[in-house]
Amino acid sequence: xxxxxxxxxxxxxxxxxxxxxxxxxxxxxxxxxxxxxxxxxxxxxxxxxxxxxxxxxxxxxxxxxxxxxxxxxxxxxxxxxxxxxxxxxxxxxxxxxxxxxxxxxxxxxxxxxxxxxxxxxxxxxxxxxxxxxxxxxxxxxxxxxxxxxxxxxxxxxxxxxxxxxxxxxxxxxxxxxxxxxxxxxxxxxxxxxxxxxxxxxxxxxxxxxxxxxxxxxxxxxxxxxxxxxxxxxxxxxxxxxxxxxxxxxxxxxxxxxxxxxxxxxxxxxxxxxxxxxxxxxxxxxxxxxxxxxxxxxxxxxxxxxxxxxxxxxxxxxxxxxxxxxxxxxxxxxxxxxxxxxxxxxxxxxxxxxxxxxxxxxxxxxxxxxxxxxxxxxxxxxxxxxxxxxxxxxxxxxxxxxxxxxxxxxxxxxxxxx
Amino acid sequence: xxxxxxxxxxxxxxxxxxxxxxxxxxxxxxxxxxxxxxxxxxxxxxxxxxxxxxxxxxxxxxxxxxxxxxxxxxxxxxxxxxxxxxxxxxxxxxxxxxxxxxxxxxxxxxxxxxxxxxxxxxxxxxxxxxxxxxxxxxxxxxxxxxxxxxxxxxxxxxxxxxxxxxxxxxxxxxxxxxxxxxxxxxxxxxxxxxxxxxxxxxxxxxxxxxxxxxxxxxxxxxxxxxxxxxxxxxxxxxxxxxxxxxxxxxxxxxxxxxxxxxxxxxxxxxxxxxxxxxxxxxxxxxxxxxxxxxxxxxxxxxxxxxxxxxxxxxxxxxxxxxxxxxxxxxxxxx
Numbered sequence: 001x002x003x004x005x006x007x008x009x010x011x012x013x014x015x016x017x018x019x020x021x022x023x024x025x026x027x028x029x030x031x032x033x034x035x036x037x038x039x040x041x042x043x044x045x046x047x048x049x050x051x052x053x054x055x056x057x058x059x060x061x062x063x064x065x066x067x068x069x070x071x072x073x074x075x076x077x078x079x080x081x082x083x084x085x086x087x088x089x090x091x092x093x094x095x096x097x098x099x100x101x102x103x104x105x106x107x108x109x110x111x112x113x114x115x116x117x118x119x120x121x122x123x124x125x126x127x128x129x130x131x132x133x134x135x136x137x138x139x140x141x142x143x144x145x146x147x148x149x150x151x152x153x154x155x156x157x158x159x160x161x162x163x164x165x166x167x168x169x170x171x172x173x174x175x176x177x178x179x180x181x182x183x184x185x186x187x188x189x190x191x192x193x194x195x196x197x198x199x200x201x202x203x204x205x206x207x208x209x210x211x212x213x214x215x216x217x218x219x220x221x222x223x224x225x226x227x228x229x230x231x232x233x234x235x236x237x238x239x240x241x242x243x244x245x246x247x248x249x250x251x252x253x254x255x256x257x258x259x260x261x262x263x264x265x266x267x268x269x270x271x272x273x274x275x276x277x278x279x280x281x282x283x284x285x286x287x288x289x290x291x292x293x294x295x296x297x298x299x300x301x302x303x304x305x306x307x308x309x310x311x312x313x314x315x316x317x318x319x320x321x322x323x324x325x326x327x328x329x330x331x332x333x334x335x336x337x338x339x340x341x342x343x344x345x346x347x348x349x350x351x352x353x354x355x356x357x358x359x360x361x362x363x364x365x366x367x368x369x370x371x372x373x374x375x376x377x378x379x380x381x382x383x384x385x386x387x388x389x390x391x392x393x394x395x396x397x398x399x400x401x402x403x404x405x406x407x408x409x410x411x412x413x414x415x416x417x
Numbered sequence: 418x419x420x421x422x423x424x425x426x427x428x429x430x431x432x433x434x435x436x437x438x439x440x441x442x443x444x445x446x447x448x449x450x451x452x453x454x455x456x457x458x459x460x461x462x463x464x465x466x467x468x469x470x471x472x473x474x475x476x477x478x479x480x481x482x483x484x485x486x487x488x489x490x491x492x493x494x495x496x497x498x499x500x501x502x503x504x505x506x507x508x509x510x511x512x513x514x515x516x517x518x519x520x521x522x523x524x525x526x527x528x529x530x531x532x533x534x535x536x537x538x539x540x541x542x543x544x545x546x547x548x549x550x551x552x553x554x555x556x557x558x559x560x561x562x563x564x565x566x567x568x569x570x571x572x573x574x575x576x577x578x579x580x581x582x583x584x585x586x587x588x589x590x591x592x593x594x595x596x597x598x599x600x601x602x603x604x605x606x607x608x609x610x611x612x613x614x615x616x617x618x619x620x621x622x623x624x625x626x627x628x629x630x631x632x633x634x635x636x637x638x639x640x641x642x643x644x645x646x647x648x649x650x651x652x653x654x655x656x657x658x659x660x661x662x663x664x665x666x667x668x669x670x671x672x673x674x675x676x677x678x679x680x681x682x683x684x685x686x687x688x689x690x691x692x693x694x695x696x697x698x699x700x701x702x703x704x705x706x707x708x709x710x711x712x713x714x715x716x717x718x719x720x721x722x723x724x725x726x727x728x729x730x731x732x733x734x735x736x737x738x739x740x741x742x743x744x745x746x747x748x749x750x751x
Contacts, residue, residue, distance in 0.1 A: 252679060253435050254442070255727045257686025258720045262446040265708065265716060345571050349690045352573055354708045369573070373694065378577050379585060379592055390574040397569040405565070408637075 007410050014406025020399035024392070028209040037199065039206035039363060043187070044197030047375065048382040051192040056185035061156065061170075063178045070175055079110055082144055091117055094138060097127055114149060117142075192384040194368070195375035200384055207363040208392055211344050214278040214357075214364065215396075218343035221282025223336045226289025231320055233290070234297025241294075248290050256284040260346060264355040274357045274364060277350065281343045289335045296328045330411045334404050341400040348393055365393050424739045432732045439724040443717060444496050448489075505718040510710025516718045519703060524722060526595055527699035531688045532730070534620050538627025539677055545628065546635025547666050550643060551658075560632060568629030572687035576622040576694035583618060590618050593696035619695045623688045634676055638669040671742055678734040682727045689723070 008014055088107040095105055098120050106112060123139055153173035157166040180186055191200035233244035251259075263280050264272060300306060300323075309323045325332075344365070350356050351366025352373060368389045372378070377385035487495070499505070505516035542564075549560040567575070584592040596602070597611040642648065642665045651661050692701030700719055707715035 249431075250435055250438055253682065253728060253731050254439055254724060255682030255686055257682065257689070258724050258727075259442065259446075261704070261708075261716070262443065262720055265713075266446050341569070348571050349573065349687065352690050352693060353705055373577075378581055378694075381581075381585060383581070386577060390570070390577065393574065394566065394570045398566055401565060401569055 004410075008407060011406035011410055013402050013409065017399040017402025017404075017406060020395055021403065024208065024396060024399070025212075028205055028212065031202075031205045035202055035205075037202055039203045040198055040360060042197045043199060044193040047193070047195040047197060048377065048380065048385060049189065049193040049197070050382075051190055051384050053180075053186060053188045055180060055183055059184040060178050061172065063183050065179075065182060067177045067179065068173070068175050069177045074174070079148060082148055083110065087141060088113065090138075090141065095120055097130070098122075098125070111149065114145065117145065191388055192382075194385050195371055195377070200368075200388065203363050203368060204365075204388055204392065207365050207368050207389070208396075210274055210362045211347060211365040211393075212340075212396070214274050214281070214347050215340040215344040217275060217278035218281040218285065218346070219336050219340035221279060222286040222339045222343070223289055223332060225283070225286035226335065227293055227332060229286070230290045230293025231297055231324065234294040235301055235316075235320060235324065237298075237301075244290070245294075248287055248294075251284075251287045252291075256287070257346075257349070259284045260350060261353065261355060264350060269358045272355075272358045274362055277347055277357045278343070281346045281350075285339060285342065285346070289332075289339065292331060292335060293328060296331055297324060300324050300327055330407065334407050334411075337400050337404045337407075341397040344393065344396055365389055421739060425736065428732060428735050428739070432728060435728055436725065439721070439728065440497055440500070441493075443721045443724070444493055447713060447717060500721070506714040508707075508712055508715045510706065510712040510715065516714050519715060520700075520718055520722060523699050523703045526697060527689075527692065527701065528726070530616065530619055530692070530697065530699060531623065531685060534623035534688065535627055535677075535681065535684050538624040539631050539673075541624070542628040542631025543635045543666075543670065543673055546632040547639045547662065547669065549632065549636045550639035551662050551665070557636075561636065564629040564632040566629075567625055568633060570626065570629075572623065572626045572691040573694050575626050576619065576691040579618050579622045579625075580694060591615055595698040615695075615697075619692060619697050622691050622694075623684075626687065626691075627684060630680070631673070635669060635673055638672055639665055642669045671738070674734060674738050674741070678731050678738070681730050681734070685723060685727055685730075 009018075085107075091113060092102075092105050092107050095116055096102055100116060100120060105116065121138070121142055123142065127135075151174070153171050153176070155168050156170040156172065158169050159165065160167050189199055189201070191204065194200050194203065229244050229248070233241040233248075260280060263284070264277065267276060267280065306319060306323050309319050314322070347356060347364060348366035348369060351364060351370045354370065356366045356370060357364055369386060372382075372386035372389070375385075377383075503517050505520070507513050508516050508519055511519065545560055545564070549557045570578075580592060584590045591597070591614060595612065595615050596608060597615075600608050600611055602608065645668075648661055648665060651664070689699075689701035689704065692699045693705050696702055700723060704716065704719045706712070707719060
């Protein structure tokens, strides 16, 4: 046993796969300790907030201490944030449309461009051929540009409770800064929010753990059924084997995907939790294990040590557990790894079809994918809603297949490099 | 030819048995569903109806129409005879459009998308696999990890990635549909061109996934073959490497054909989900709308059609395999 483990951990493929898998597993275990928020808590109003750190504007204004920093590039940055290359080009297009000669417009000269804009922009003016959305776009642009070049700060005012009139309560200067650590409410969303306004990273970690559980349950069920049928068919032979092989062949050609759809649909929405989906997947994917185990057992059945065991009068159970199982243990482990990874994929495919686990407590990788697809994240360019999910799915199955290939090379010398 | 005929009849019998079994599964599984489907429909129709005799009449009418008031075995024969006459009933979600009509308009999209894609992916994958096994070194170091990683992406994952890169960012191809939304199906160059353009992304996403899986299988198969005695003997005889690779390819190919027969069900399943990502007007998208609309007759018909398609593809591969494999030829001469 020790020697085998040593050999296994010498295979670079197995070790790479094992490391990736262990890293995923550790993240799934450790992350919730540091971020105990419920994974499906809706924190954002609106959908698909981009990744980043969110600082409360209100708390920023009232943070205990204001610092004055004189940074030379602050003004340039402020302008760049409002006035990118695209906006400059749009302004130029507008100015050309209203009759400013193109040669006079210099998109790199901000002051001149803005003064030209101020002089020529008129929201009430009708420009023929301009679609309505473009008109509204220029209105918004104009609003955002107001006061961009001003040198003075802003005045904060609040209504007086008695009179209702606005009274100045403070000013914000251009060079005022706050330290983010002193702001009361700051939330970092490394992967933004999803369509329902939930933190994608927290959701993803939870989804990974649920999907791994689904994979494990489905894999164990499939391997157990496959192992039992394969051992019985291979060792006993005769009619039992014929019946088992008939059923196995039947389920080999009937696509398991179709069975999955039919069973999941028949089970009904209310009963379809993660465990149920895992069980259904397990009960539809045992075929390959049965075939592999059976052919192994047939080649072992007539070995001398098995015959000796039979002559010694050992029971069927004893022969199978002591004389046959140890020889096929490596195959069974490899089959289990493959079953787990394919079960995770099966859950994802089912969920994309809308037949995944129906639950408001646990997300799964497939459900996250389904939500992102329904809300068209891929078309809207909201990569953080679906791309991390795909990466995690691919990493899990990739690491498992690497481990499997590594094991294969250890136990099948012909495949070794 | 006598031996081959026996092989053929054997496979044909197997096709019929599996088809029968598929019918039984398709018939029984949804009927195990808790609750009475007719009662559910009637409840939806009779909302606000207070007259209990009226509701009973509605219920009986629908029970008669769907045949749920007859014994199970009669229902089954009714179902099989209906299927053979192409009567799948009316769709719930697109009422009163008959299910056959919906299937007719979507099945050809799926057939002409998936089978070419799977076959092209299979061929390219096998060639790459042999090359990886033969050249080893640099090529193998690149092809193996890449194909391993690709084959581990779900088919819909590849579809999403291709969609985002080539349709959303680069705008080379359209994002969805089987043809331009401003066109009606007709035989004109504009329509055909539109179909070809819309075909590319779904096609290549299925091909790429198939390549990955096949290349890995073929590589290990070829490594086994390259270590076989006949290869060493051929090397001693001084036969050119190119010719030896040809032999190895042919021998490693046979198990790969059986592999294709066994894997085609899984591949079709994955490709159906890939269709959904592109809203391709095939069976996958039809299945999605059926599930979303709780459209039971449509789901049952689509799954049945998919099963029959896979069974037929399987049968075709087995028949071709029988013609190619020398061992079956040898059995014929006995």
